[in-house]
Amino acid sequence: MNLLGSPHCLLALSTLLTTLASSALAGKILVFPVDGSHWINMDLLIKDLHHRGHEVSVVRTSTSWYVKEDSPHYKSITVTLPEPISIEDQDFFVSFLNKMLKIQKSGGSPLATMQFYWQMLTALSEIHKEASQLVVEMFENPVLMQQLFEACYDVALIDPGLPAGVLVAHKLGLPTVFNVRWITSGEAHSVVASSPASYVPASGSALPNRMSFIERVKNMLYYVLNTCIDQFTVFPVYQELVAHYFGPETSFKHLLQATDIWLIRSDFVFEFPRPTMPNFVHIGGFQCKPSKPLPADLEEFVQGSGEHGVIVMSLGTLVKGLPTEITSEIAAGFARLPQRVIWRHLGERPQNLGNNTRLVEWLPQNDLLGHPKTRAFVAHGGANGVYESIYHGVPVVGLPLLFDQFENLLRLEMRGAAKALEVTKLDSQSFYTALQDVLHRPSYKDNMKRLSRIHHDKPAHPRDSAIYWIEFVMRHKGAAHLRTESYKMPWYSYHSLDVLAFLLLLLVLTVAGAVIFTTRLLCVRLCRTQKSKLE
Template sequence: MKSLSNQSHFIVGLFLAFSVFTLSCSGGKILLYPVDGSHWVNMKVLIEELHSRGHSLTVIRPKSSWYITENSPLYTSITIADEISESDNFFEEYLLKVIAIERGDASGLSFLKLQVDLFSMLSKAHYIMCKMVSAILEDKMLVKRLQDEQYDLVLTDPALAGGVILARYLKLPLVLNVRWITTGEGHFAIAPSPMSYVPLPGSGHTDKMSFTQRVKNVLFQSFTFFQDRFVVGPHYDVLIDKYLDYKTDIVSLIQAADIWLMRTDFVFEFPRPTMPNVVYMGGFQCKPSKPLPADLEAFVQSSGDHGFIIMSLGTLVKSIPADMSNDIAAAFASLPQKVIWRHLGDRPSTVGNNTLIVDWIPQNDLLGHPKIKAFVAHGGTNGVQEAIYHGVPILGVPLFFDQFDNLIRIQEKGAGKILKLSEFSSHTFGQALRELLSNTSYRTNMQRLSSLHRDQPMRPLDSAVFWIEYVMRNKGATHLRSEFYNMPWYSYHSVDVLLVLFTVVVVFVFSTVAIIRYVCYKTCCKRKLKNE
C-alpha cells in the first residue's frame, strides 16, 4: 500500500514538472529600457529572475547612469550618451526646498514656487529622456542592430517613457514594470477611477473622503491635466511626430501596453476598479532574510531584549539639514533600543552610544531579523513593501513624491505612524517612536498585513515572470487590452450618445407640442366656421 502511495506521488510530481516545462518560454530575447535610481533596484530583481530562467537580456542605459552598470553577467548593455552632468542634482536641490518650506515658510507663494520647481524638474527629466530616444533612433546602425536581434518584447518602466516610444517604433509587444507613468499613478490612465472613493496622488486622502476632500480630489485632476498637456506631453509629441507614422500621444501609447506589471497589491492599496491586463506583483522584490555580517550581528545582539531600530531615507537622499539630523540623533540617543542608521551626511554632534551610523545597510536582512522593533523610513514603495513582508511597523517621515500617499495607506491600516516635516522636532520624533514601540497594535496590524501578503497562490515574482513569458509565447496579449484608449473623450464618456438622446427627446417634445397645437388650431377653426 505504501509503495502504491509513493508511486502515485511520483506520478503527480512528474505531471506537475511536465506542466511547468510546457508553460515555460525557453530562450526568449528581451529588450529592457529601465529608469535609474530606486526604480532600477526593482527592475534588477526581474532581470535576475529572467536571466536564471535562460532568457537573453539587453539593457539600454544612459552614459551618466548611477546604478545601471555597463558590464554585467546578467545582461548585455547598450550605452547611450545623455545630457546629464555631475552638477545636475535635481532631486537633492528639490528635497532641500521641500524641507525648508515644510519646516519654515509654508506660505501660498512658497508652495506655488515649489510646484513650479517640480514641474521644471519633471520637464527637464523627460526632455533628457526624449533626447536619448532621439539619439537611438537617429543612429541607423543601432536601429538596424535592434531590428535584426528580433526581440520578443520590450520591458520598460514608463515613469520616463522612452522605452514606450522605442517599443512602438520597433513594433514589439510591450510589458510595463509600473506604478508611475508620465501623468502620475498608472491606474488613472488605464482603469475607471471614480473620484468619490479613489484618492488622487498628492491629495493625502484615503478611500473614505468627506465632501470637502472629494472636492479637493476632483480639483487635483487639474494638476494631472496640466502636467500631461503642458509639462511632459510636448516633449513626447515631438518624438511621435518625427518617428511614428501616425498621430497619437504618449498616454495613448502607454495605455496600449500588453501587460501592466503593477508594483502594488490590495494588501497595501485601497480597493479600486482595475483591468484584465493589470498583474499585481506588490512585494515581488521581497525575500527571506539572510544572516547579517558578523559586525552587524554582534551590534544587534548587544541590544538584548530591547531590540533595535533601523532608519533609511532611500537611495535618492544624500543628506538632510544638519539641525534635522541632530534632532534625529538626539531622539535616538534617548531610547533603550540600539539604532542602525543609514546616513550619508556629516556625522551629527548628538549621536548616542546606542546608534551605529553607516553608509549602507542590508535593509531586507535587517527587517527580517527577529530583534527588529521598528523601521524609520521616508515611505518609498520598496521599503514599505519590505516592511509589510517582514511585519515591521513603520514610523514614516515623508519627503516628496508618492511617499506621503504610501504612508497614508500604512497609517490607515494601523501599521505605522506619519510624522510630517512641518511637525518635526527632536521631541515629536522621539515621542512618535516611543508610541510606535510601546503600542503593540502597530506590530500586530503590520504582521496581519504580512500574513495577508504571503497568503497567495504563487509568489508575486513568479506571477510577473509568468506574464512576461506569456507575452512571448503569444506574441502579445491584445485580447486582455481594452480598446478605450482609441476612443475620443466624448465617446468614452458617452457625451455624443447623451446629446443624440437629448436631441431625440427635444425633437419628440417639440413635435408633440406642434402636433397638439396644430390639432387644436384645426379644431378651433372648424368650430368657428360652424358658428358662422
C-alpha cells in the same frame, strides 16, 4: 540492471529535460530601465529572466550611476546623450529636497510655493527633454538600429517613468510589458483604467479613499492639475518625436495605452480599492524575500539589545542626509530609548547621538526587518521599504520627504500600521513620543502583522507572476485579447457624450412633438366647441 530506474539517473534526466525545455523557450528581451531605486526593482526581474535562460539586453546611458555597463546577467547597449539626464545626478534630489524643506519650514507662503512648483515643472520638462534624446540618438544611429532589428527581440520590458523605450519598441514592432507604478501622468491606472474622482485619490493629493465634499473638490483639482501637466509639460516632448518619426496621425498617449501587460508594483493589501484592467498584473512586494543571517558584527550589536530589541532607520537611496538641525532632533529622540538603533546615515554626524545608536553607510534592510529582534522601522515611506515592512510585519514611524512617500504612509496610517510625522516640525519630544506609541501600543504591531498575513496569502509569489506574464507575452506575441481598445475612441465617444446628446435631442424632440400635438388637439377641440356654440 535497469539504469533508467536508478534515482540518480531519473534526477539527471529530469534536470536535462528541464534545461532543454528552458533553452527551447528562451527568448530575447530588450529592457529600458529608469535609474535609481527603479533600477533595483528592474534588476531583480532581469536576474530571474537570465536565470531562466533568456538573453537580456539593457539600454543605458553612459552617465548612469546604477545601471552598470558590465554585468553577468545582461548585455548593455550604452547610448551617449548630448546632456546627462538630471535624475542620473544624485545631487539633483538633494537640491530638490533642500528647497522643499526650506519652503515648508518657512511656513509655505503662497508665493514661495508657486515659485517652487514652477521650478519643479520646469525641471520636469527639462528631464523629459533630456530623456527623449535617447530616442533621437538611437533612431539617428543606423548601425545601432540595424543591430536591434537583426537581434529579433521577442519583447520589450520598459519602465515608462521615462518612456523613451515606448517609441523604440514601436519602431521595432515589439510587444511591450511595463514594469511600472508611476507613469508620466501619475499612478499607472490613470492612463487606462477608470479613475472616478469621487473615491480614487489623484496622484499627489495625499487624500484617503473616503473623502468629504471639500476633499472631493481638492481631489478634482489635482486631477485637473495632473492632466494639465501631462498635456502641456510632458506629452508635447514625446509627441513631437512621435510625429517626426511615425507621422502626425500617431499619438504618443495611444502608444502608452497600447502596451500588452502592465506589471503594477502595487498590492491591494496596501493600495485603496479601485477599478483595474485584465492586463494589469499586481506585483506589489515582488522584491521582498525571507531574511538572511546578518553579518557577525551587526548580529552582535542586535543581540546586545536584549529584550528591548532594535529599531532600524533608513531614508532610502536618493537622500544622502537631512539637515543637521533635523538629524540632531532625531538622534536626541533615539538616545532616550532603551532599544538599540541601526541608522543608515550618509550626511554630517548628528549631534546628541546616544550610545545606543549605530550609524552605518549601508545596511541589509530586508535582513534587519526580518530579524526577530526588530521592533520598528523609521522610514521615509518609499514603496520598497513599505512593502518590506509589510512583508516582515514591522510597524513604521514615517518621515515622508518626497513624491509618493506622503501617500504611501497615509495608506499605512489608515490601516493602523504606521505613524507619520512632518519632518520640518519635528523635535526630539514629538519623535520620541511617536516611537513610544508605535513600540508600546499593540495595535500597530497587530495591524501590520495582519497586513503581512494577507500579503503572504497568494497562490504565487509576485516575482513568479511577473516572470510568467513576461513569458506569456513572448509565447503569444503580445496580449491583445486583454487590452481595451477604448483609447482609440474620441474623447466624446469614450465618455458617451455623443450618446447623451442624441438621447437628449430625442427627448427634446419627443417633448416638443407631444406639446405640439397636444396644442393642436386642444385647438381643434376649442374650434369645434366654438363652432357648436355658434350653431
